[in-house]
Amino acid sequence: MSSVIETDKLTKLYGDLLAVKDLSISVESGEILGFLGPNGAGKTTTTRILSGLIAPSSGHAVVSGMKTDRTPELLHEKVGILTETPGFYERMTALENLLYFGGFYEIDQLSQAEKYLNIMGLSDRKQDKVTGFSRGMLQKLALARALIHEPEIVFLDEPTAGLDPEASIEIRNLIRDLKNRGHTVFLTTHNLEEAETLSDRIALIRTRLLVLDTVKNLKNQLFKPQVTVELESVNKTIMNAVKGLKIVKNVQQEKNILHIDIDDPESQSPILVKRIVEAGGDIRTVSEKHHTLEDVYLSLIREEKEKVDESD
């Protein structure tokens, strides 16, 4: 796979305010990159630079083989953008809105507009003015607008913000479908569950890049695999038996619950269970502790805050 987005020490200043600093990332073709960070972290600024809407203060970004600040008009042929609060012309119908935006590209506007209205499930409302559309319908229409020219790369800024659960699921399915159809998706979101389920990799920024990796790797780097065993009671014999196992890295007792660090819970849990039973333990439940992207996110953001506080 080849990179379709490459940034090198991308920096953006608004006057004295540093919005993005030395951001160097690479996104592969066909990948969904979850782009996360707290409010004011520089996510929207980065998205705008990468989509050729604003220029970086220093460093550079190459998107679809083009420097983003050189020929933005050409770049706009290759990228599509879904803004956080998409707007439409209220006196125009859904179809007319799509035809207008699609009219700036070398495409068959009508068939492309019809195609995406169909994909988004809005065909039966195409002749309706957008004033009567729900937030979910507007979001789908905005997604259709971002895709009408079949862009290689799609920038999605908070695609499910403010949507009800049903509409959110539909939008997520559409995003998955984008990947299946070969689009590269740059997904900016505050919804960590959404980012975890959709993204191939996660980039976490807070003005500068904190991490860029798969969710699995990030979890492994930050949290040790752990098995939680709940017993009727815990005694010294059981504790010694567990500690005596070579596979066990660490054990913590919390009343009648043991938190046991092991390398590979899936293959090593049966060995652990067998030893506890042999030591007379009466097991109630055994479970592997699952860390979510939220744990990763909060841990990294806390770590970054502490670093900043220390340096201040």
Add this chain to the structure above:
Amino acid sequence: MMNRTNQKKRHPIAHVIRKEWLITFRSLNNTLFITLVPVLITLQILLYIFLVLRFAGADLILDSIIGRAIEKWLVQFSVPQGLSALQRLQVFFFSQFPIYQLLIPCMIAMSFASFSIVEEKQTRTLEPLLATPVRTRQLLLGKALSGLIPSIIMSYICTVIFLVGVMVMGSRELLRWVLNPQWWLSLFVLVPLVSFLSFMLGVSGSSRAQDAKSAQNIAVVVILPILAIVALQILGFVVFSPAKLIILSVVLLILNWIMLKAAERLFKRETILIRWK
């Protein structure tokens, strides 16, 4: 995956114009404002000329302060002394129409051009629009021309109405003096040039404004010099001879070119996207 055909893409400027017309003429208020108000202004001018001449009296006007300026104008345009005082005044007042007509595009520009970019900001369509391959010049020209074309068409329709009024109030013979070179130059050169300038000023003001009200305020300020020219000419204090009009037209042409360049520079995509909330 890509559905590209031989379907001919409309020129981006024409595309912007078409959309602006679609939105504008779907509103009854806007349609009436563009079509009815210029006609009412024209009828008002005719009524004003009729009332002044009917009740103030031609001799009284020619004896007043503006009378001297009017005489100066009549001499410059070789209006024969043989005409009656009333006819001489009719020629003067009727001949001012093309200058008066500059008010029509100014008025439409203030109302529409000044909102053109602000409206895109308010409806949050500007960012997706700027994310398309449309160039700044194409967008600004499209916005300006979408108002300019109907206002010029209305100017010419009003001219026909006015000339009918001239024939009804005066006589067909008077047209010989009214339709002088100044009239034609004003109508076919000055009106389009001033209109374009008004619209570009309006669109530029709109791209710099933070809200609709300030956009309109900017437009009013920049259009004041144009209104001043109209007032000076109508009162007869400045006589725009054909030679002066040609010079004025060249100056306006240069101003239009400068304004187009300035409008592009003033339209700072980054500032518009970042500062607008």
